[in-house]
Amino acid sequence: MERLLQHKIHVPLFGVVPGFHIRLFALLLVYLQFSSLQFLSLAYDVPDKFFINCGTATNVRIAQRNFVGDLNSSDSISTSISFKGQDNHLTDTNQSSGTSPLYQTARVFKSNSSYEFNIDADGTYFLRLHFYVFSSPSTPTDLSTALFDVWTSGFSLLLNFTAHNNSNSPIVKEFLLSITPGKFKVYFVPRGSSFAFINAMEVFLSPEDLTSVQAQHITPKGTENDDKSVLSKTLQTIHRINVGGPTLTLDNDTLWRNWVPDDGYIRNPVTAIDSPYLSSRPNYQGNVTEFTAPDLVYQTAKQMNINSTTQSNNSTITWSFKVRKSATHLVRVHFCDIVSTSVDVLSFDLYIYSNFHVKISSYEKVGLLAVPFCVQYIVDSDDSGAMNISIGPRADSDEKNAFLNGLEILEILEKSGSVPPVSVGKKKHVDHFVVVGSVLGGLVLIFILVAVFYMAFKCRKPKPVENLNWSPLPVYGGGSSHSRVTEGTTIGPVPPWNLALKLPLSEILYATNNFDTKLLIGKGGFGNVYRGTLRNGQKVAVKRSEPGSNQGFPEFQTEIMVLSKIRHRHLVSLIGYCDERSEMILVYEFMEKGTLKDHLYASDMPRLSWKQRLEICIGAARGLHYLHKGSTGGIIHRDVKSTNILLDRNHVAKVADFGLSKTGPLDETHVSTVIKGTFGYLDPEYIRSQQLTEKSDVYAFGVVLLEVLCARAAINAMLPGKQVNLAEWAMLCKKNGLFEEIVDPSLEGQVDPNSLRKFIETAEKCLQECGTDRPTMGDVLWDLEYALQLQQTAMPREPHEDSTVDFSAGFALPNVQRLPSISMSIERDVMPILMDDSSFIRASEVFSQMKIDDAR
Template identity: 65%
Template sequence: MKSILPLVFLFQFSSIVLTSLAYTLPDKYFINCGSDNNMNSTGRVFTGDLNSGSFSFTKQSSPVRDSNQAGQSATIYQTARVFRQPSLYEFEISNTSTYLVRLHFFAFSSPTPTNLSTAVFDVSTSEFSLLRNFTIQNSSKSPIVKEFLLSINLGKFNIYFVPKVSTFAFVNAIEVFPAPESFIPDTTPHITSTGSNGNYMDILSKVLHTIHRINVGGLTVTEDNDTLWRTWVPDDSYLYNSDTAENRASYTGKLNYQGRVSEYIAPGFVYRTAKQMNISGGSPTNNFNITWSFSVRKNARHFVRVHFCDIVSPSLNVLIFNLFIVGKFKQEINPYDEVGQLAAPFYFDFVVDSDDSGIMNISVGPNTKSYLENTAFLNGLEIMEIMEKSGSAPVISRTKKGHVLVLVVSILGCLSLIGVLAVFIFLGLKCRKPKPAEPLDSWSALPVYGGGSSHSRVTEKSTNGSMTPNYLNLGLKIPLGEIQFATKNFNTKLVIGKGGFGNVYRGILMNGMKVAVKRSETGSGQGLSEFQSEIMVLSKIRHRHLVSLIGYCDERSEMILVYEFMEKGTLREHLYNSNFPCLSWKQRLEICIGAARGIHYLHKGSDGGIIHRDIKSTNILLDENHVAKVADFGLSRSGPSDQTHVSTAVKGTFGYLDPEYFRSQQLTEKSDVYSFGVVLLEVLCARPAIDPLLPREQVNLAEWGMLCKNKGILEEIIDPSIKDMINPNSLRKFAETAEKCLEEDSADRPTMGDVLWDLEYALQLQQIATRREPHEDSTTDASNVLTSSNVSGFPSLSESVNEDVMPISDSLNMSETEVFSQLRITHAR
């Protein structure tokens, strides 16, 4: 064993160096709590919380240090921060993504009354309770690390520590850093007490709490040897019957990472070891399945990831076996079908419901189709509890009691000063003669339009009693002066788009953030309802695949919206009539999946449900990594899920409009599904939804696509640049999905959850080397795609929801050169 360790470490190191360049190991946030020293631990620099200005914490707290000078614990466990009242750590998040959050606890020797082992407290974020009545009083003398995976949005992220009555809270170290791209899926198969039950949606809107992380057949993998600083423990203590299994000798050859699997999914040490069936010795138990039993929370849902790497088979395509979960679900595992070669890691994800036993059993066993008799194996396993939202954040007082009098005096002094200044300003305005503002060629230190004025369109309308400022969100309000600074006083050289609403500018805020600034034409009076709708929708929802609203400004007659900047522009610009490099088929699938996730979240994951109402390729934007985000919510409508809105004015973009909505004027989320079906055809064919220069029967892409399907000539309209790179099975599933979205009757269309599942399956089919059946010919062409579907669909639990809507203006005639065409409101009103 010792002789092969150098080789294993060599392969491990080379794998880390050569893994996906799409992810770079982060440098923040790693916090050494209660310390003024920075320390290095396995490639991470833990910053002393007394040193850094990149994060903050409640000052009503105290640092404590290990009183045992001879203590052998790691440096981060020799100090802690103690909170005796509700307190927080606050982090500035610069990128919406899935993050790993780790909390480190260790009860070192500390002076009375701060005996850390007696602490009892809660830990939470703004929406989720992470730990309740947490204590380490009865735990071992080893550090305890609690790990959570959750989506965190751009802006402030707080971790709250709330001590129970007559006690306190503490923490030794904190980690908050982004996970690799697509580390956790949003949808997986769902296994209930009765077996397979469709698919489970919106995983990314929950928190995953790591319960078990197992290196099957191997030794403990510490944070020193894991790509994301995780710890994997041996599986022996979890075996139901140890006689049924034996360790596979550690594999020392090259691991063939491919597709979505990299060292960041699991380190090479996990894939180089395995448990396999014990088929030697002649014992009657040797032919039984290998079963592992895990303690889990009763009657809860868990995210389960099972890791495989065929280091067992002597050659390709000789081993097939079964995976069993909770005794109610069976899946056939064929390594050749998944990865097409030996020593190639792959994995499966599931959401599994536990019962009232508190035990989850997972097994592998033989399959009669296998040429390798009575053999099965497993390399690794992860189980994470799924935690739902649990209310609002605790109230944190940032002021010490001894400073109350000073605070009151300060407030009174400020009010007096404001009063004096108001008198001077009033007298100055009476005496000053009006002077027209002069345009500036470059940014001036003073705002031209009186930035910072409290006079706003909201105030103006409210005073007249004509509207209620129900969209007002002061936390998002940005002074006009800062927006002028960001756009160099709306310099025309920074214009990146123009529409009926006005110009869109590229800008950089004072904090260095790149933004897109949508400004209405001053004094036009146009687009007020769209302005309100954008703020109302985007101020209450956040999702990785929805463009984030950074803020707004409504000073004087201005209506300005500020969004996160999307480096790669619109999806449409990457499909046709542009200078962008051609998107591969895999990239197109990933973009469609991202957009589908965003739309699905609007329909099901947001309060009351939201219908976008204007889904199209120019309203799907791409960031610098080609991650798709849905934009332009000016036409969006929300309401009770049990209502269908009847509108006297059909809104949307011609070519994407749901024909049923056009006829009946009844708007549901299935109208978005139809529009998305048109986008799918745009992605496949690389042409506009409407092209008036084409012959009459080809003008409308949705109609032309379905006509080509019926004639069996679909191959004639597929984008030639990707035609040869598409796996036929992937194309079948994709085209089948588009066809279902474009059904005339909305009742026959799938939900966005179903669409998302089908697209993810199409991507899986594209990524794996699919073993052809005897009747399948390698020359299968696209003309058969819509007429014969060899890929079966999956059931879904998604339910349709009808929405209540208010009439809003159309969005038509989009410019092909706009980088931010999603921010425009067109001339047709």
């Protein structure tokens, strides 16, 4: 419904046309005007739901909103929502007078959980999530260590989110979503052994005309595409700027939004000055209302500093904003001409990046001064991580000036896959027969397991250890275990055969200066990671689980048992572990150069040469080959990826993260009841059959080879459908002779064609659909060494020959079909959790599994 809110229309009551009837007609017009305004303003009522105060039964009134305690069963709004999952609630007993009551309680989720809202009207809704880290003596849970995702209806709203910030202030994440009537759920998904929390939530219907239906689609190169629909998009607010004005808080905004000043975003402040303040209220007309932006946004502006000595006819005012690389954004630009002396004398250009510009004229848009209007565009990223917005005068304008009142940049979120299911807590009432049956079944199972272990112990014969660059780990005593690891999840002390690696807690406290936060170098699902130095001067990385938590124990145990019995130049070394006082701590050798992923994607790090990349791949292949054939009984890594290949100070590659590893003779079929690994690297045959073999590692390594060649993530959900999965996209490009389109441009001029052909051929063989058609890691190692030899012995070519890379020649491939992949990590005791493989988090000084990105 078209809406018209209060604006100034001056109707002459006396003196224009004499006569009583004219004056009466004028009074009638005024009456009808204000009556219609009052009637039309009813089209959008400020909502009263849903505003939720989480983890409490107390209602809180803040800025004309009544936040209802989610435990308040007597409130009608509270009873129309529900939450599912294993959770508890926390209260800040300090309750400092400077902290809003909204942030003195929180609901904590230990497993996949959700809030559910009953939506009764179709439309675009605001969703705001409030997070605030508080602590008190009675609150043992450290909210700053929470690491989790937030989902809704197939969209990953937040990934690897942590609420810790240096300002110690609340964090509010705002989204705009199209929601249909029915059940609307917001999911909270802890990462690994961590947890999730929330202090407050807002879910309320926005005005219909807040966002226009269509927006012109432009690219950084200035290309204009067809208009795209905006209403169906899911948006996250990234920047909301009050240009030329002060900070506007929720008390100043009709929809409780925050607007920040623009001064910190201007690239050259001398080019701009604040415009004179508009003392009267803006004249709202058409689709721009008091809800589009508050009055104070349109009453202030920045304009050209015409008197500046640096000003010229070609000068512009430019604002630069940080945005996510490879993302698409909705840009909404607010104007209200409060600087012109008269109508139709001022027009200027609006620039987005430097190649796209459009004429802005108040006269052409609204025809009057002091009348707000808004333009919006869908803008593709230029992958620089910054978006520049500029204004500048036009040559054909009578006034050489330009102005801007406000700006909003919202990221367009793409669908990310299926929503993780909720983990339902245990029922309080269980049928007695079920209980008795469960107890009896458990006793029988225990008896069988005891008998099996007894027979296995009696019949077991020691197996010789192959000596392939292997030696016992000489740390804190001798001896290493050759025992096998089972899939069990029993929580308890680490078996005594690993005592040779056990470190006293006092040693770890010394190494980390009592876990000094200044030494904190990473945070993952398992816990925090610290840089440390042992008493003997050895630098180490210390991975500490949340004290007292049993989550992650199977991976903790497996990591110890695997690394305690192997040692190889290309496998990361475990220095020791600690399980005192309910602690789970792992201590590794320190890796100065971080992960392979860092060196492939990070823009601030030197690009690896082709020779370095080959040597790194060869080193990782040697490590995996040793796992498969050279270690006792054979080991399947099960989580091979670029973040689990680490580099020392000399760029020597070492395979890391053995928490999901499977041990046992590899000539037998391994059946896993729960698929583990990271989608994008998962063997499609393993997904279908759940039969794990060493060829699953080979498939994952093939994906790593493509990452090395293309310098992009295995899964990038922000790319178009066919390009999301690197393996599928690379094979399709190869089939169509377009492989040069995806090879890392920084390699141009470095790669010998024969070396490249061998490398791609090796990757293709690793990615075969059927595991029996894939090579062994020994064969992969041989092929990569041959590719390196071809590179080192490349003959000089004439200028007309393919002296750099002929990416597409001679690469006809069969059409390799694969299961569709989404960016997920599958853990032991939880359902799929989305992994943001498209994002980049630097891990320059620590293992990949210890970082937030891709961490357990």
